[in-house]
Amino acid sequence: MLIADARGLVVRCNDAAVPVLPAAAPGAPLADVVPGWLRDAHAGLCSPGPHTAPDSGRAPAGEIGGRFYEAHPTVRDDGSVAWWLVDDTDHRLVREALRMEQERGAFLAKASNVLLSSLNLARCMDATAQMAAESLADAALVIAPVRGQRLPVVTCLRGGEPETSTVTADPDAVPGLGEALRGFPPVPSRWIDPSAAPAWMVPEGIGPVGSIVITPLPGHGVPAGALILLRRAEAAAFTEEEEVFARLFAARAGAGMSAARLYAEQSSISDLLMRELLPPALHQISGVDFAGGYRPSADHERIGGDFYDVHPATVEGEPSLVLLGDVCGKGLEAAVLTGRIRNTLHALLPLADDHQRMLSLLNTSMLSSHHTRFATMVLASAVRRGSTVDLKLTSGGHPSPLIVRADGTVEEAETHGTLIGAIPTVTAATVSTSLAPGESCVLYTDGITEAKGGPMGDDLFGEERLKRALAGCAGMPAEGIVEHVQMLAAQWLNDRPHDDMAVVVISAPRTHHLSAVNGHTRGRYTA
Amino acid sequence: MSTSTVTRLTAMGHAGHIERSVELLWAAVSAGDEYAAGDLVLRLLDEGADPESVLLDVIARVQGRVGEEWAANRMSVAQEHAATAINERAVAALSTHPAARTTATRGRLTVACVDGEWHGLPARLLAEVLKLRGWQVDYLGAQIPTPHLIVHLHNTEADAVALSSSIPTRLPTAHAAITACQAIGVPVLVGGAAFGPDGEYAKPLGADAWAPDARAAADLLAREPLPRPELDHQQYDDLPHLADQEYTLVSRSGASLVRQVFTALEDAFPAMRSYTDVQRERTAEDLAHIVDFLATALYLDDEELFTRFITWTARILVARGVPAASLPPTLDLLARELKDFSRAVRIIGAGTRALSTDHSTAAGNPA
Amino acid sequence: MTTHPHHHLQLTTVDGEDSVRIELHGDLDYDNADLLVQEATDRLAARPALTDLHLLCADLGAVDSMGLCALLMIARRTAEAGVRLHLDDRPARLERLLTLTGTLGHLTAPPPPRSSATSAAEESAGAARPTGPDVTT
Secondary structure, eight states, rough: OEEEETTTTTTEEEETTTSSSSTTEEEEHHHSSOOOHHHHHHHHSSSSSOOOTTTTOOOOOEEETTTEEEEEEEOOTTSOOOEEEOOHHHHHHHHHHHHHHHHHHHHHHHHHHHHHHHOHHHHHHHHHHHHHHHOSSEEEEEOOOOOEEEEEEEEEEESSEEEEEEEEOOOOSTHHHHHHHHSSOOOOOOEOOGGOGGGGGGGTTTSSEEEEEEEEOOOOOSSEEEEEEEEEETTTOHHHHHHHHHHHHHHHHHHHHHHHHHHHHHHHHHHHHHHSSSOOOOBBBTTBBEEEEESSTTTTSSSEEEEEEEEEOTTTSSSSSEEEEEEOOHHHHHHHHHHHHHHHHHHGGGTOHHHHHHHHHHHHHHHSSSSSEEEEEEEEEEETTTTTTEEEEEEESSSOOOEEETTTOEOOOOOOOOOBSSSSSBBBBBEEEEOOOEEEEEOOOHHHHOOOESTSOOOOOOHHHHHHHTTTTTTTOHHEEEHHHHHHHHHHTTOOOOOEEEEEEEEEOOOOOOOOOOOOOOOBBEE | OHHHHHHHHHHHHHHHHHHHHHHHHHHHHOOOOOOOHHHHHHHHHHHHHOOOHHHIIIHHHHHHHHHHHTTSSOOOOOOOOHHHHHHHHHHHHHSSSSOOOOOOSSSSEEEEEEEOOOOOOHHHHHHHHHHHTTOOOOOOOOOOOOHHHHHHHHHHHSEEEEEEOOOGGGGGHHHHHHHHHOOOOOOEEEEEEGGOOTTTTTTTTTTTTEEEEEEHHHHHHHHHHOOOTTTTTTTTTGGGGGGGGOOOHHHHHHHHHHHHHHHHHHHHHHGGGGHHHHHHHHHHHHHHHHHHHHHHHHHHHHHHHHHHHHHHHHHHHHHHTOOOHHHHHHHHHHHHTTOOOOOHHHHHHHHHHHHOOOOOTTTOOOO | OOOOOOOOOOEEEEEEEEEEEEEEEEETTTHHHHHHHHHHHOOOOOTTTEEEEEEEEEEEEEEEEHHHHHHHHHHHHHHHHTOOEEEEEEOOOHHHHHHHTTTTHHSOOOEEEEEEEHHHHHHHHHOOOSSHHHHHH
16 A cells, blocks of 8 residues: 655555555655556546546556556545555456457467368468468468479568469578478477578568567378468567467468368369360361350269260361260269270271261270170261261261251251160161251250250150250351250259250351361451 | 540540441341351451450440340340350450450459359450450359359469359359358359349349449459458348248249149130140240249349339230230239248239239230 | 159069069169169079060159160170060150160060170179079070
């Protein structure tokens, strides 16, 4: 307890208060012996006029000699004030610790949320750098693990945007960085001397750096990179607690980044493998229009058991070979079989003018003692002669191609044959026809005609409905017909499950003002 | 607008020149002459026309007219597809012209249509405009299942997705796509007729932004980056009324509803029994559309969406020489089938009232 | 999305003196084609002296490509075993599928003399069946 009079002079200081305020001898000016907050509180209480303290609100409080005190005043009759000092330090520390814990908990939850939501490595690195710079340090660098010396680095200053760069540097030249990026040997966070840090590690605009810590980002059994935290010279260095906290954050960031990296690796592998299995984009070849469309049965797949290809002739003036088919089964397994068939047919291209021989050789190559997996397919050879397109069509157990005449008549090509790959000998009949300008030949798989749905929900789309729709497509460009057929099938299905669906249209262009076709682009036309 | 754009617009001349170009392209498109269409577009660019203006003031306007002609029954669905295919080729021709070649100076955007959407051209036009404005654009096309869109976003680092939809019944699917993009931290800009004349459905479906057309979308994206979506967003907070399950039950039993109402209609209109198979199928398709729109209106809890569709249908029927008289009894029968569904009954009632007050169809509607 | 009740394939097997009859109810498709192959293979193995295998198709629903694949496999097995395969009471849709794919004749042809099985067939017979045709004659 400390008593001071209205003039601001110490009157008395009891034994308990002496160790706290050793200079508070009687007669000493309060301003010289107590901290500013207590002096101001006393002055406020002793000043004339209406008082706000002490009964309104909390008692004044503040630091004295490294501990926290609340000061409860009692105004005595002589106008002096007795200040009862209550040590509040422990209470405060607990409250402060709780608040910090809550903030950190919320921060870590947010970090998990942000990092787990994206499987994009660049975005995960950005988010990691930005969050670290907001809450852990004045600046943060995130480095992805690499082999070699070109390090992908994301840098973020507090309050700034993350920036991506590539740094050419030897990670082993920085203590702890090489280990962190390799994920081996396991090392804890590592302090480095700011003056020894390489220039690329210190972002522009941060000013003098006081402390730098390198923390490995632990991934799912693989190294996920390193997090580098920097604090300015005037900022407090990292406490032990903060370091633990930074490690907790690093664990989350590492998990997010390594998941994104594994995902990127997997998807680049499957992309690479899938590229061979995807149906090609079709365009005009040697004066014949080709268009194709494909929808696999499962929405998350991009490939399935239907396939098509168009092989341009090696010699100008010879027909291009179109193939469209359907292997039994679905998904990846079926897609792999389509890949084998497409490769085999590619190798058989020198025989392209003899469809039956091609199918027969393909059949032999596909026969297996272990299964009866088969394919049905249509081969079509198409070549421009004058303004018309000559066609040769052969079906190997596949729905017959439909020909859309200029007047809207829809003809079924009279070709029939055996499915391929399950029976030792196959037969097939080839038919020839030609397309006048504006006429088209439509090849399709049974996913279209077997689409189950319609307004009543359980009718098959069927061949008749397809023919009726095609009757309205006379003179349409090839892509237009493909799109139209796909749209009708999709509307018929109305989100119901379906089989793979493929359509290829071969058209004789309506106008024949072909000027320059260089084989790669459509060229320019003069009307 | 940059000065070079202004110069180019001037070079293209006044509105009259644009009008003439629209007429020429319309002539080429309606004649099915893709070469004339491609040539016209390239010639305009050769003469110094602004590529963005050719896309939006010429090609987009011609495409708008294609839709109008179809609605007025002067064009079949197949012809509409043919016209669209030719317009697509015109866009492709434009994108190869030196005047349309740009280098990416801004960020990266993904442009896609809602799955099940068949009108890819508006999205394609937007993609081209954004390219012209210096964005790196991935155009994913018209029939992109949402899982593919998400895989694409994981693999690329898109700043935002622009999602287009013109068919209102795709809105529930659009909602799923919007939520999926946002769940991985990518903001979504939506556009297209499906979102309502003033984009009123963009907000309830949680979109981060809406733009009425391609130009506005490009301006909006240029102004400032769309903020990253909040990750703790719960999808069901957007549409609390879905808790009553009316949407789920109506959309799930759509086909049997169509069947029941169809049978009841045959009893009420004996003339229907002499319909040809094709006519019966048309009628059933119309019914299926009504049920689809009802389900969508339930999803958004929005009567307007349904009444707009019903009055539009009535006008289309009149344009096709079919009396719209069968619509009110159809709605009555549908309401009877759904009598336990209070929101559905209310929405159907609004449809019936709208029919009786819509003057443009009253002439064909003796009831 | 409308959910379709799945038409599970149900098999009823009736043993005759020299023949076995398997009645098929429901769809023969991707999800259950294996079931039929297994059943037919089991019967062929259990009845070495069998002369005829009848598949009763009257109540058969949809047959997809995997269903046809199963029929082809059964035809291969019966040929190896010298058993004649019959597809009885074929519904119109099945008939169309078999005609389109050019498999009708193959599936219902009388079995070849037992010694002339193809080499492919011999391999698979050895792999798939505990008792080969040679043992049974």
